[in-house]
Amino acid sequence: MYKKLKIIVVGGDGYCGWPTSLHLSDRGHEILIIDNLSRRKIDIELGVDSLTPISSMHERIESWSELSGNRIGFEFIDVAVEYDKLIQVLKFFQPDAIIHFGEQRSAPYSMKNSSTRRYTISNNINATNNILSAIVELELNTHLVHLGTMGVYGYSTSGFKLPEGYVKAVFKLKDDMGNEIITEENEILYPPDPGSIYHLTKTQDALSFAYYNKNYGLQITDLHQGIVWGTNTKLTSRDPRLFNRFDYDGDYGTVLNRFLVQSSQNLPLTVHGKGLQTRAFINIEDTARCIRLAVENPTDNSDKVRIFNQLAETHTVLSVAKMVSSFTGAEIINIPNPRKEDEEHELSVSNNNLVQLGFKPILLNENLLEEVKMITDSYKHRCDHKLIPCTSKW
Amino acid sequence: MYKKLKIIVVGGDGYCGWPTSLHLSDRGHEILIIDNLSRRKIDIELGVDSLTPISSMHERIESWSELSGNRIGFEFIDVAVEYDKLIQVLKFFQPDAIIHFGEQRSAPYSMKNSSTRRYTISNNINATNNILSAIVELELNTHLVHLGTMGVYGYSTSGFKLPEGYVKAVFKLKDDMGNEIITEENEILYPPDPGSIYHLTKTQDALSFAYYNKNYGLQITDLHQGIVWGTNTKLTSRDPRLFNRFDYDGDYGTVLNRFLVQSSQNLPLTVHGKGLQTRAFINIEDTARCIRLAVENPTDNSDKVRIFNQLAETHTVLSVAKMVSSFTGAEIINIPNPRKEDEEHELSVSNNNLVQLGFKPILLNENLLEEVKMITDSYKHRCDHKLIPCTSKW
Numbered sequence: 001m002y003k004k005l006k007i008i009v010v011g012g013d014g015y016c017g018w019p020t021s022l023h024l025s026d027r028g029h030e031i032l033i034i035d036n037l038s039r040r041k042i043d044i045e046l047g048v049d050s051l052t053p054i055s056s057m058h059e060r061i062e063s064w065s066e067l068s069g070n071r072i073g074f075e076f077i078d079v080a081v082e083y084d085k086l087i088q089v090l091k092f093f094q095p096d097a098i099i100h101f102g103e104q105r106s107a108p109y110s111m112k113n114s115s116t117r118r119y120t121i122s123n124n125i126n127a128t129n130n131i132l133s134a135i136v137e138l139e140l141n142t143h144l145v146h147l148g149t150m151g152v153y154g155y156s157t158s159g160f161k162l163p164e165g166y167v168k169a170v171f172k173l174k175d176d177m178g179n180e181i182i183t184e185e186n187e188i189l190y191p192p193d194p195g196s197i198y199h200l201t202k203t204q205d206a207l208s209f210a211y212y213n214k215n216y217g218l219q220i221t222d223l224h225q226g227i228v229w230g231t232n233t234k235l236t237s238r239d240p241r242l243f244n245r246f247d248y249d250g251d252y253g254t255v256l257n258r259f260l261v262q263s264s265q266n267l268p269l270t271v272h273g274k275g276l277q278t279r280a281f282i283n284i285e286d287t288a289r290c291i292r293l294a295v296e297n298p299t300d301n302s303d304k305v306r307i308f309n310q311l312a313e314t315h316t317v318l319s320v321a322k323m324v325s326s327f328t329g330a331e332i333i334n335i336p337n338p339r340k341e342d343e344e345h346e347l348s349v350s351n352n353n354l355v356q357l358g359f360k361p362i363l364l365n366e367n368l369l370e371e372v373k374m375i376t377d378s379y380k381h382r383c384d385h386k387l388i389p390c391t392s393k394w
Numbered sequence: 395m396y397k398k399l400k401i402i403v404v405g406g407d408g409y410c411g412w413p414t415s416l417h418l419s420d421r422g423h424e425i426l427i428i429d430n431l432s433r434r435k436i437d438i439e440l441g442v443d444s445l446t447p448i449s450s451m452h453e454r455i456e457s458w459s460e461l462s463g464n465r466i467g468f469e470f471i472d473v474a475v476e477y478d479k480l481i482q483v484l485k486f487f488q489p490d491a492i493i494h495f496g497e498q499r500s501a502p503y504s505m506k507n508s509s510t511r512r513y514t515i516s517n518n519i520n521a522t523n524n525i526l527s528a529i530v531e532l533e534l535n536t537h538l539v540h541l542g543t544m545g546v547y548g549y550s551t552s553g554f555k556l557p558e559g560y561v562k563a564v565f566k567l568k569d570d571m572g573n574e575i576i577t578e579e580n581e582i583l584y585p586p587d588p589g590s591i592y593h594l595t596k597t598q599d600a601l602s603f604a605y606y607n608k609n610y611g612l613q614i615t616d617l618h619q620g621i622v623w624g625t626n627t628k629l630t631s632r633d634p635r636l637f638n639r640f641d642y643d644g645d646y647g648t649v650l651n652r653f654l655v656q657s658s659q660n661l662p663l664t665v666h667g668k669g670l671q672t673r674a675f676i677n678i679e680d681t682a683r684c685i686r687l688a689v690e691n692p693t694d695n696s697d698k699v700r701i702f703n704q705l706a707e708t709h710t711v712l713s714v715a716k717m718v719s720s721f722t723g724a725e726i727i728n729i730p731n732p733r734k735e736d737e738e739h740e741l742s743v744s745n746n747n748l749v750q751l752g753f754k755p756i757l758l759n760e761n762l763l764e765e766v767k768m769i770t771d772s773y774k775h776r777c778d779h780k781l782i783p784c785t786s787k788w
């Protein structure tokens with residue numbers, strides 16, 4: 001048995017937030033979604049739309065209530081800006097946990113121009129700080145669970161497994177006489193190496209979490225997630241009104257989504273550069289499950305932030321393209337890489353903390369076929385070809 | 395001979411910004427100050443005032459022009475908010491260098507309540523990002539010189555000298571089989587350990603600088619400065635209309651200033667806790683000189699941010715109290731420490747990069763007496779006793 005919790009999901013209308021909210025509601029937790037609906041508004045700004053048709057937030061919640069008998073609350077608040085509203089809601093709801101998805105989460109969008117750079121920094125840093133500051137101000141005993149990214153580490157490992165958040169390090173320093181000193185072993189945050197403005201904000205968040213934990217004793221779990229794939233979960237599939245979004249545009253569509261829509265449109269799969277960049281992947285159903293594991297197994301008021309790597313497996317971009325091609329017969333082509341990155345590197349990652357809590361990942365080769373069918377069969381008519389390429393270059 | 399430069403000083407009305415602007419103008423550089431005058435506005439908010447009477451910005455600039463024949467420009471802009479105005483000014487002025495003091499710089503102020511926490515984070519992170527983003531947007535070849543703080547490192551060393559920004563580290567990791575791996579030597583940013591929300595922002599700035607340098611090739615120098623003491627410089631002393639500010643209130647007055655005003659008021663010197671915290675110090679004249687050295691010796695578009703430790707000497711708080719007491723005869727008392735900090739630690743710091751550029755520091759024991767006289771003799775009647783204690787606790 002597990003304890004029924006009062007949980008606020010900030011960003012609960014988004015791609016990860018919505019399936020997570022349903023998953024937690026289905027477990028009997030009391031869910032309140034806070035969202036500014038910015039993801040839908042950015043679609044309007046970019047002139048794009050989810051490949052899957054999605055209902056309004058109000059319709060989502062009503063149909064969920066109708067189907068499950070569980071009520072999910074919704075407050076339309078911009079947590080990066082409307083601090084006073086956030087305070088009122090937290091004071092009233094007294095959450096056991098806050099799950100924080102309330103950040104601009106596209107690397108290409110964050111790199112488009114100075115306006116998107118500035119929005120991403122300001123929104124993400126202020127959203128995180130407002131939530132932290134509100135917990136301190138109200139003296140809540142609330143566990144904050146934050147969605148981070150594998151990208152805080154940089155993407156390359158060589159002969160070693162990426163640890164979870166922290167690394168043991170020995171420093172070479174000098175004493176006052178100029179003689180070399182080797183320090184004792186220290187545990188430090190793994191040195192950050194962000195690959196975009198978006199990733200930068202998550203490394204800055206990590207410093208905020210460490211400080212609020214150290215100074216105010218806040219309970220915080222930071223989940224460094226791989227690239228999420230998949231659209232619907234068992235619960236969002238129950239009714240078209242519950243469907244989750246599927247982004248395929250050049251800014252918000254991640255690599256696997258691009259390959260899937262390209263297949264459905266009989267277009268070649270576009271691999272950026274050599275395609276030997278290794279990436280971490282996780283299915284959307286597993287995102288919800290991992291967050292549930294983190295929330296239902298809170299950290300104590302310990303001496304540091306708890307950090308999990310939230311991923312199922314790693315693959316090179318090229319091998320993912322080959323996997324999709326094996327199902328669909330699509331051609332694979334290499335195009336110039338729009339990003340500054342190492343195009344050929346290993347990545348081996350520990351996800352031991354989640355495995356210890358019971359995480360059994362869904363793997364690409366078991367479930368990708370179903371996803372391909374859903375996309376190619378049902379919604380390919382909704383795809384606008386010209387939105388697929390990534391036009392944001394850096 | 396040195397090259398005459400076009401320099402923007404963001405925050406040029408402040409305690410460090412004003413003497414630096416005069417120093418650089420006196421060297422023949424073309425100076426444009428950008429400031430939102432927030433420091434004066436915070437005085438109003440806190441009901442405090444500089445011990446030294448200071449002129450308005452317009453009077454400062456007019457009198458400087460009258461006395462020196464050098465014109466300093468002034469634009470009233472909030473760089474954290476008014477991005478479009480910032481862009482217009484940068485486009486027109488085409489600076490060779492931007493000196494960035496445009497941040498809320500009091501640790502106690504940043505820790506007062508959620509409003510000051512939120513202001514400090516939002517102002518400092520957005521100010522820095524807006525300046526960086528504007529340099530990228532306008533494709534300027536501008537050297538950014540930023541005032542950081544020694545507090546990014548945490549304050550404690552033990553048997554070693556704090557290096558300048560970077561440290562050589564060896565990591566202990568595991569391979570896929572679980573065997574321990576010792577990595578080769580890496581150079582990483584010295585692990586941050588901020589002691590307040592204010593210090594946190596400077597560690598977040600450091601990540602922004604590293605990313606903008608890596609991705610956009612920006613030339614950046616980050617100066618990690620110790621506690622500044624002293625009021626007037628040779629140039630601000632030339633006329634009362636040029637006088638620099640002297641803060642003695644519990645939020646903005648630093649430790650040495652507190653001891654000086656306490657002496658002048660025949661009050662005991664209040665040492666927080668044991669007073670065996672070691673701190674780094676630098677004279678205000680040296681702040682201006684060090685920044686000049688950084689600006690006149692720009693970094694190339696190298697592979698990393700250049701980081702200097704900007705300090706002259708280190709002392710325990712208690713030894714500084716004893717130094718003041720030796721001049722004034724004031725009593726020393728220990729009071730409960732309002733901060734969470736180690737009250738007894740060493741601090742040894744390298745300032746080799748600035749010394750190599752010619753920095754010859756002014757030391758406390760040579761010049762403190764003059765400062766004491768100026769405060770005790772001339773302005774003690776302007777002191778309001780009840781503003782001295784630090785009321786912000788954390």
